[in-house]
Amino acid sequence: MLSKYVGCQTSSIENDITKTRNHSRQRGNTMRVVFGIDVSKASSEVAILVNGEKVHGYTISNDAIGFARLLGDLRTVHKPEIIFEATGVYSRRLQAFLNEHGYAYTRLNPLEAKKQLDSLRVRKTDQIDAEKLAQSQFVLNRKPTYVQEEVYQNLRDLSRFYQNLTEDIVRAKNRLHKVLQVTFPELENILSTPSGEQYWNLVIAFPCKDFVLDLSKDKLSESIRQSTSKRISDKRVAYLAEKLIALANQSYCAVKKNSPMLE
Template identity: 70%
Template sequence: MRVVFGIDVSKASSEVAVFVDTNKTISYSITNDAIGFSRLLEDLKTISSPEIIFEATGVYSRRLQAFLEENHYSYVRLNPLDSKKQMDGLRVRKTDKIDAEKLALIQVNSNRKPTYIQEEVYNELRNLSRFYQNMTEDIVRTKNRLHKVLQLTFSEIEGILSTPSGEQYWNLILEFPSKNEVLALSPEEITEKIKNSTSKRISEQRISDLVNKLQELANQSYCAVKKNSCMIEEVRYYAKELLRLTQHRQSILDEMVTLAEPLPEYEILLSIPGIAKTTATSIIGELGDIRRFKTPNQINAFIGIDLRHYESGDYLAREHITKRGNPYARKILFKCIHNIASASRTKPCHIADFYEKRKRQSPKGSTKPHAIASMHRLIRTIHYLITHNKLYDYNIAKSR
């Protein structure tokens, strides 16, 4: 006798349908909190080996998942696309109650294997990876806002350093948000402010060059706002925010590295030329335990670079990647290919060799086709190295 719990998860509540073999015995609603889950637990305890199936609904299903894992129950977590394809053929009407019943019937008919439950460290790395990427997005957004406001207060200061970014640049903006703060001070006073604005040691010659450059830029500048404009304070606010965000983001990265270092795949990923600490921890965070994937093609589908093929009669459509998968992992691996290609000047890699070969074969100006093909080769390499617990070796890789 098989007892299946189909659970349709919504934001605040869930519908539960219980089937014994192919017959529904009971259905009810629970709230997605301790009270609702205790009600579900009472029923689960009455069954020796219950089968539980639900659809992954982002953050809403995570609480149910955590509850089941804490109470040591295995479960089947369906991909939303997979769930939709199967349930569309089973239902005529759609309600949460009907969806719970259909989920249970899917399990009754297909008898899916329980979802692989990763160690907690992989879940924490995923959460930190998303946090890190959100912080990066906030930094980019704040940089754009700072640039916009600086055009009205002191746009010339963007030329003070080779790159208008980084701790030293933002500290300079904090001290000199407009040309008036420069022109009102003597060279000695500007020198003292620059020294006090950074914790890093700067040579006297470097400080002297910065003072001269600041005065030159201030004399060239034409400020579009008054000395007491609120936009001066806005410039300082964005500079402070960028300093705070970058420091916080670095602390997140440090925590990710601390969690990832004991994992054997961390050193394996670092052995691939072009992959540094940030990329290695992000790959682990987004892909999780790579050993749960039986083939590299499963990883392709997981991140959405598997190809969509359409053929009808004499018509053959151009193949495109599905993009149905983890967009964060896809973005990380896409950037990783370019890092590997750049590092190949001093650290050879068979993936970079393949990338350059496909690049020469691709139409001029086209970048994605050979990058996607290189991503697939990188995934194959990562999967092989991790599942066989081997470090990367260029001489072995290029001969395969």
């Protein structure tokens, strides 16, 4: 069903391109076919220009169905020029599709694209942007974008993931710090620095003073032992237990033990 739909659409475009090719031959011109693609979140606008003349324009979904239609049109042309603006995660699928099928393309930085198209822009619509991307290629003759090996993209993805993870950790720590100011601010003084595996495990185990004072000394000592994966001496456990009890007796919690803030 998909191939039948794509084939129907492609034959129409192929006829238009063939007509333009014949006109070009009559004039003695070399035929250039440029696909301008304006990528948004769920769909992309495609404008097909032959020797500067628009022969087709349509919208595709950014999925297998939409890319199948685009592929059908690309296959009707020898060495099509493809140009689109990089739109972060939205253009990644189009880029992967073109790489998979071996098509060269020109990927523009958004600021670079805006600067180049400002002189051509009449009003801001996706359809006009796609067409003007293609039109500008006949004037600027941009070179295809260099495609790096997949390992470099993987490294960039890992770096971005690590950065996002680090930011999430910082935000989580800031939220915990704010909650502790309401429930048990003295707990931040239990260790030399309020960070690390043992500190965060103690925060989870004792979010307010009641969780400390409700335990016997033996159970409190056992909780302290379980707060770290490292070996900890009996002397160190006893010291932390005494300090924890002193901090709990000093503290005044602003919420009840069953408060949602402690969940």
